[in-house]
Amino acid sequence: MTDLTGAVWRKSTRSGDNGGDCVEVATNLPGVVAVRDSKDDAGPALAFDPTAWQAFVIGVESGGLTR
Template identity: 75%
Template sequence: MVDLTDARWRKSTRSGGNGGECVEVADNLPGIVAVRDSKDPHGPALAFPASAWATFVGTIRR
């Protein structure tokens, strides 16, 4: 299990502006990127290896 105690969450630049589709990302932790639903900040979060996240984001941008 990944410790997200020190995660600094920010709203994703790809989140919608209407308040309904808000994804938060924490990319300040060594080697991982965590993602969660901003409407449920105490709910579950997904953690990815930073390299896998970079590949995902790069693919989406193309």
């Protein structure tokens, strides 16, 4: 389990203005990008390797990832 103590969370630039249902991202921890649901800040978070996270972001931005 990754220790996310000290994570500085920010609203994802990809989250819209949808009444608080947002994704938050923390990129300030060495070697990890953390993602969580803003509605449950004490709940679970996902931790990604920065390279994997970048590949995910590129996939989303390019339209290569769909439902």
